[in-house]
Amino acid sequence: MMKKTKIVVIGVGAVGSTTAYTLLLRHRMDELVLIDANPDKAVGDALDMNHGMPFVGRTKVWAGTYEDCRDADIMIISAGSAQKPGETRVELLKRNIGIYDSIISEISKYNQDGILLIATNPVDIMSYFSWKKSSWPVERVIGSGTLLDSARFRYLIGQQLNIDPRSVHAHIVGEHGDSELPLWSLANIAGTDLDLGEDVKEDIFTNTRDAAYQIINTKGATYYAIALALDRICTAILRDEGAVLNISTLLTDYHGISDVYLGVPSVVDRSGVREVLQLDISPQEEELLRQSANKMKELIRSVKQAEVE
Numbered sequence: 001m002m003k004k005t006k007i008v009v010i011g012v013g014a015v016g017s018t019t020a021y022t023l024l025l026r027h028r029m030d031e032l033v034l035i036d037a038n039p040d041k042a043v044g045d046a047l048d049m050n051h052g053m054p055f056v057g058r059t060k061v062w063a064g065t066y067e068d069c070r071d072a073d074i075m076i077i078s079a080g081s082a083q084k085p086g087e088t089r090v091e092l093l094k095r096n097i098g099i100y101d102s103i104i105s106e107i108s109k110y111n112q113d114g115i116l117l118i119a120t121n122p123v124d125i126m127s128y129f130s131w132k133k134s135s136w137p138v139e140r141v142i143g144s145g146t147l148l149d150s151a152r153f154r155y156l157i158g159q160q161l162n163i164d165p166r167s168v169h170a171h172i173v174g175e176h177g178d179s180e181l182p183l184w185s186l187a188n189i190a191g192t193d194l195d196l197g198e199d200v201k202e203d204i205f206t207n208t209r210d211a212a213y214q215i216i217n218t219k220g221a222t223y224y225a226i227a228l229a230l231d232r233i234c235t236a237i238l239r240d241e242g243a244v245l246n247i248s249t250l251l252t253d254y255h256g257i258s259d260v261y262l263g264v265p266s267v268v269d270r271s272g273v274r275e276v277l278q279l280d281i282s283p284q285e286e287e288l289l290r291q292s293a294n295k296m297k298e299l300i301r302s303v304k305q306a307e308v309e
Contacts, residue, residue: 004030005238006072008064010103011079012036015119017045018227019076024049024059028234033064033072037079066106072114074234075107077130080120090302096120097129097303104133112136115237115272118143118248119230123176124296125303127248128261139272143248145263146172148229149180150246153208160200163189170194171246172208173264173279174292180209180263181288185281233268240270249273255286257293260300 007029009020013036020034032049036042042063049061062068069075080096104116116134118127118141127143134141149172151165158165170187174180182205187194196204207214215222236243245268248261254276267275281289 003071006031006033007234008033008035008069008072008075010035010075010077010107011120012042012045013078014221014223015226016076016078018223019078019119019230020045020061021049022227022231023234024052024061025056026231026235027057027059028231028238029073030059032059032061033068034061035064035066035068039063067110069107069114070110072111074115074117074237075111076117076119076230076234077103078119079103080126090299093122093125093299094303096126100126100130101133104130108134114140116141117230117233119226121176122299124248124261124263125299128250128296128300129303131250131261137272138250139274142233142268142272143261143263144176144226144229144233145248145261146174146176146180146246147232147263148226149176149208149211149263151225151229152211153182153204156204156207157187157194157196160196160204161189161194171265171279173246174262174289175296176248176263178209179288179292179295181285181292182208183279183281183285185285186279236268237270237272242267242269242274244268244277247273249276251276251293254278255281255289257290260293260296262289262293262296 007023009016012034034042034046046061046063116130118130120126123143131138131141153170153172154165154168157168157170168189171183172180173183184201212222236245244265246263246265248263249266250261251257265277266273
């Protein structure tokens with residue numbers, strides 16, 4: 001008898017609940033567990049989803065506890081606290097890292113063999129500290145990285161050229177945030193260069209980088225597209241695809257960058273991150289990637305210093 005596949009979603013706010021629903025609609029697992037600091041929210045979401053079972057199939061969905069992480073294939077963490085008035089980014093980050101410390105400690109009591117998939121922002125920093133806290137092999141602690149950014153990038157290029165975005169090969173790498181960068185030197189459609197002027201390229205990248213701000217300003221939060229991105233990562237893992245996805249992982253002597261999580265094209269399969277692809281990028285792109293890494297390292301140092309103080 002084949003082992004049942006199980007995914008646990010920890011933190012069922014907008015991102016977590018939308019991700020859980022997306023996974024359910026796409027039949028990604030046999031068992032889906034919802035965990036939240038507000039147990040009533042998890043119960044309500046599970047009940048709501050179960051009422052749709054006559055339409056979608058036989059997935060078992062329930063509101064659980066950390067003990068239900070036992071035997072889970074993937075644990076998606078989308079929990080976190082919002083910024084308080086007057087609170088600095090480092091203070092918020094330190095507080096969210098404290099929340100993650102508790103979550104990962106609880107997970108580790110019951111599961112040492114699954115994969116941690118981190119979705120909380122700033123995702124590169126949260127992934128780095130999750131890896132440090134868990135002491136798990138680095139390939140099994142994955143951040144959503146620049147997968148969503150790259151999807152936005154491909155969508156906008158496709159819109160400009162009237163090409164299906166699935167046929168656009170283009171990457172955003174680095175931080176999932178303001179210091180991310182486009183790899184125009186590698187962008188192509190079926191191996192052909194993109195016929196885009198520099199002004200158009202700049203406009204496409206600006207709209208890619210600032211997309212989250214636009215969505216937050218209009219409706220308060222982003223959750224549909226990130227849910228689809230997290231579903232894509234889960235699928236690559238559960239199906240042992242060996243898919244190339246721009247996830248956040250630990251870099252070691254990657255264009256001279258080490259000891260930091262950043263979003264780069266990586267091979268994802270049942271083991272987690274099987275391989276980080278070495279990209280032949282331009283000197284300018286390499287410098288921007290180093291600047292992005294330095295920004296993340298400075299944040300890591302700031303958090304560590306705040307912990308000491």
